[in-house]
Amino acid sequence: MRISGYSGYKSHGVAAAVALVNAVTSRDGDDSEDALRGLLRDHGFFWHQFEPGHAEAFREWGRVLRRFFEATDLEAAVDLLNEQLLSIPMHPHLADHGDPAGLHIHYAPPSAVLPHRFRATTLMNLSELVCEYGLNRTGVCAAEGCDRVYADTSRSGRRRFCSESCANRTNVAAFRARKRRS
Template sequence: MQITGYKSQGVAAAVDLVNAVTTVEGDASFAALREILRVNGFFWHEFEERDAEPLRRWGRTLREFFDAAELETAVSLLNELMLELPMHPHLADHDPHGLHLHFAPPTARLPHRFRASTLMQLSELVVQHGLGRTGTCAAEGCDRVYADTSRAGRRRFCSEACANRTNVAAFRARRRTPRTPEGTG
């Protein structure tokens, strides 16, 4: 399975939720969580106030996955979560995605469907690529997480802003370091 297109929405939703719930600059308000659902193609119109806390808890749980430094740790966590979360896969054919697989029944409440979808899609990403495509931003002082679903898979930062800031700082540091003239050192 390829984690692109429709499937990458679950991965992106997991990243957005973890960043909203667990980071210094995150916004875990009802409105922000609803926007995460909307942007990532979930049935946001079904989101109710009582659904907010289960999503926040899920974001805190998934943080452990993104912080995992070793594949064994991440796999163990994902396996534990798959055992805890009852799943009932079924095929669905609703626009705009065409025929695809859901991991919770349509009668399940939105938080359950969200957990099942993000869990399975993160699991598929790990099966395909190990932990090389997920993690915590490499920028100094940034605590946001990322998941790289691109073809190249070389991402280390949560955003272009963090990548640019880090690269500019490295460039400036190199310029401040005095060079030894050739043949004198």
């Protein structure tokens, strides 16, 4: 039983947002059609509905969301989210398509195309995260030379890196620096 914490299906749009921003805007990111299709599949979206014509809409959304992850001022981040919430038509409804998620909320109208549904879900999940934690759970990786973003939906919420490898690299560098000084 899950006792508390922000995890599970509610946050799947948060992880998808991170993956998209990194695919589109980071130096080593891959935002090819194949990569986007894989990203959608990995995050439980209807990837088989992806059409080549959707790629640019996903890339554009990745660039918009990057601004959110880079925001260091809560007011600016909220303005950005509100601006998008007003411009993306929502039509919440319950859905259950038989996967482990069970019954859950879809935010876009049922007839909406895939990029629109993706925008609605990622935007709502990020907004919920901000209501709960402000900007303490999202940001740009603290490792030197890394431009990837992260979101922390764990209970402890102490994450500052995009990956284990960035965290390890930074810790090793700090350890060496301490050793040099001593």
